[in-house]
Amino acid sequence: MNAAQRQPAETKFEPLLQFEMEMGTFLSDWHHCDQLSTYMARMISHNRTDPVRHSNFFSSALNELLEVSFRGGSPEGRIGCAVYRQGPMERVKLSFPCPPRQRRFFREAVARTRKDDAYARYLDAISTDLAPSREVILLDLAINFDAEIRLEEDEPSITIIVDLPLEGIVS
Template sequence: MHVAEREPEADFEPLLQLEMEMGTFLSDWHHCDQLSTFVARMISLNRTDPVRHSNFFSSALNELLEVLFRGGFPDGQIGCAVYRQGPTERVKLTFPCPPRQRHFLNEAVAKARRGDALARYLDSISTDLAPTRDAVLLDLTINFDALIHLEDSAPSSITLVVDLPLEGIVT
């Protein structure tokens, strides 16, 4: 894992943006897979290996959407925007977030950025029966070399920002 500075938003080219009512999103678990597959196919066409890129991106976005699904609140909207700069895709998920959820996300993102993230991730996957929401963020940091941070949005919303350098992943 490496810790790098985030690139300014102006350096990223917008690729795709969509919005959905949270109640609709939360009404069916399959929305996570459907949205991630659609978005991945749309943005992967001009990559070096479009199928590989689509698979990686879809997996990462699906995990992020499942984090929202497990802790989501039915009021408001979910917004998903994808940007690109060179080998990196930036995903911005904006969603309703009450104070208790905001505290959890701040803690989870902080844990994913700490130096012991690998040890915590390995412990998590060896002891948990199902991945926890913070384990998912650790997974993205470790396995996708993701940089994750939060941005404040409207008073009752938050934006989860994830930079995924997928073109640089060596399999």
């Protein structure tokens, strides 16, 4: 039984596309993030109002998520990514094995995307950080893509669930 079946609220989301691969294989090449996000974006956008621009927007968001898993994932186990749709919204569910310390970090980072000071934190990070932290990337998704982000934990993996209302933004 997958996560979508376990949660009644998610049954309205129709599955579009998903991939699964060994985490070790995924981590063997950084370009997998770009390649997978580009391919998946193109596939799921073909029947959106403006497929080209939707694909560009979606690829941008998905790539950031995949990069997060690339930087924070453990080499053992499998990575899975599924995309669902409900009306103007796409839902991305990205599962990957994650060490306990990282799980805690993600828990806190996801919670911060919903706090009132999210934008101030985001601007501060752009102004001062030498490189973007994974927290800033989640803030980027919340602020620039109007994403709603949740986290599910199923040891040793985590699942980042991101709802992206891109059809409304693009069109």
